[in-house]
Amino acid sequence: IARFPVIKVKGVPLMSHIAYNWDSIWAFRPDPSDLLIATYPKAGTTWTQEIIDLLLHNGDAEACKRAPTPVRSPFLEIYSPPPIPSGLELLSKMDPPRLIKTHLPFQLVPPAFWENKCKTIYVARNAKDNLVSYYYFDCMNQTQPEPGPWEGYIHKFMRGELSWGSWYEHVKGYWLEREKRNILYLFYEDMKENPRREVERIMKYLDLSVSEDVINHIVELTSFKIMKENPMTNYSCVPSPVFNHSISPFMRKGEVGDWKNHFTPEQSKMFDDDYATQMKDVNIPFRTLI
Ligand code: A3P
Numbered sequence: 001i002a003r004f005p006v007i008k009v010k011g012v013p014l015m016s017h018i019a020y021n022w023d024s025i026w027a028f029r030p031d032p033s034d035l036l037i038a039t040y041p042k043a044g045t046t047w048t049q050e051i052i053d054l055l056l057h058n059g060d061a062e063a064c065k066r067a068p069t070p071v072r073s074p075f076l077e078i079y080s081p082p083p084i085p086s087g088l089e090l091l092s093k094m095d096p097p098r099l100i101k102t103h104l105p106f107q108l109v110p111p112a113f114w115e116n117k118c119k120t121i122y123v124a125r126n127a128k129d130n131l132v133s134y135y136y137f138d139c140m141n142q143t144q145p146e147p148g149p150w151e152g153y154i155h156k157f158m159r160g161e162l163s164w165g166s167w168y169e170h171v172k173g174y175w176l177e178r179e180k181r182n183i184l185y186l187f188y189e190d191m192k193e194n195p196r197r198e199v200e201r202i203m204k205y206l207d208l209s210v211s212e213d214v215i216n217h218i219v220e221l222t223s224f225k226i227m228k229e230n231p232m233t234n235y236s237c238v239p240s241p242v243f244n245h246s247i248s249p250f251m252r253k254g255e256v257g258d259w260k261n262h263f264t265p266e267q268s269k270m271f272d273d274d275y276a277t278q279m280k281d282v283n284i285p286f287r288t289l290i
Contacts, residue, residue, distance in 0.1 A: 001142050001241040004163075012105055012165040015144075021078035024088065025110065028076065031096035032116040035206070037073065040170040041103050041163075042133035043125035044188040046250075048202075049073050050222050050233050052099055052121070055203055059214035061221060065232060073099035076110075103164045106173030114181060121202065122174040125188035126288040127167055127275060128259035128268075131157045135262075136248040138162075142241050154267060158274050168278040175284050189287045192256050195219050224254035259288070 007019035018025065030036070037052065039045040053073070057063040074087040074094070091098060102109065113120070125133075131154065138147035145163060147153050160166025178185045184205040191198045196219050203210060210218075220226065227233040228251040235243055235250035243250065263271065 003146055004143055006145055006161075006163050010108060012108060013161060013163055014108075014165075015163045018077050024078065025076060026108075028088065028091075028110045029112040030100065030110075030116055030118050031098070032118060033097035034113075034116075034118050035097060035099050036109070036113055036118050036120040037099060037101050037123070038106075038109065038120060038174060039101075039103060039123045040125075040130060040167050042130055042137055044123045044186075044191060045101060045103075046233055046235075047188075047191065047222060047227065047254075048121060048123050048186065049099065049101060050227060051199055051202055051218060052206070054218045054221060055199070055206060055208055055210060056097075056099070058210055059217045059221075073101045076100055076102040076104065105165055105170045106177055117182070119206065120174075120181060120183045121186065121205070122178070122183050123186045123188060123191075124171045124174075124284070124286070126256070126259075126286045127157075128263065128271065128288055129188075129256060130167060132259050132262050133252065134162065136252055137250075140244045140247040140250075142244060150262070151267070154263075154271060158271065158278075168275075171284060172279075172282050175282060187286070189256050192254075195222065224251065227251055228254075256287075 004015045004017060006013035007016045008014070009019050009022050014022075035052070037045065037049055039048075053064050054061065074090040076091075077087050087100075091100065134157070135147055135150065135153050138144045138153075148156075156162055157167060160169065164170065174183055175185060177183060184202065186198060186201070196215065199215055199218055199222075203215070221230075228249070231237060233251070236245070240246075259268075
């Protein structure tokens with residue numbers, strides 16, 4: 001196992017195995033019924049995947065388990081650490097409608113998704129908590145680039161040097177296209193505040209209709225506590241040496257505001273000043289503190 005370096009594709013640093021296989025990813029053609037879930041890493045991807053998967057299976061967790069992948073939905077990439085087969089390999093074996101996950105920024109999403117008007121759900125999380133979660137992930141995932149010390153990591157995040165590129169450009173890219181492309185833009189903090197409301201929003205966007213009881217059941221099954229114990233969602237299927245769960249579990253804390261336990265007041269001020277500059281051209285209603 002080696003930590004992959006990042007290589008730029010159209011100016012965006014991507015993990016090398018994605019960059020090397022870029023042509024096949026860019027040429028990927030989804031079915032119009034396929035559904036895309038897009039996020040900057042650590043924004044709540046797995047949580048949202050679990051909600052969608054359960055909604056598509058009318059809350060039947062056993063039916064979800066019969067899906068042909070040990071994790072919730074294929075990742076739009078070529079390489080996956082064993083024993084998980086690569087995303088494109090899995091997708092070719094599945095019948096649409098398929099739930100497809102990506103961390104690609106908007107401008108790098110294969111254009112056939114937009115030509116085919118695929119439904120797209122984007123999840124965004126406030127920058128500071130997203131950064132903290134990514135830091136722990138880069139420490140535990142032995143294929144991610146070396147995170148280095150915390151202080152330097154903050155700067156890498158601010159400069160957009162982490163894999164999948166700039167958080168700022170990522171959240172803005174989908175935000176600015178959400179109306180034109182009919183993207184459902186969700187916030188992690190809203191999901192924490194009122195998971196039921198957000199499950200219902202997803203259900204309506206997908207033109208699904210499930211009973212009140214099923215909604216309650218889905219909210220329960222997608223709580224942090226239950227997902228942490230669920231082998232379908234806690235990534236225990238990716239063991240050491242790829243994911244070193246003893247450094248940090250995948251389902252780590254699942255809270256809003258954990259950044260306060262990591263940023264010093266000086267780091268926070270420096271980050272906020274830079275944030276104001278990088279985000280001055282948009283008004284995305286992030287809630288960093290609840
Ligand atoms: P933390 O590291 O802050 O705990 P992703 O799936 O995009 O990689 O995001 C992972 C983050 O989402 C982790 O954040 C994880 O704990 C959190 N998460 C996953 N499921 C959750 C749930 N049901 N409720 C709240 N947070 C959840």
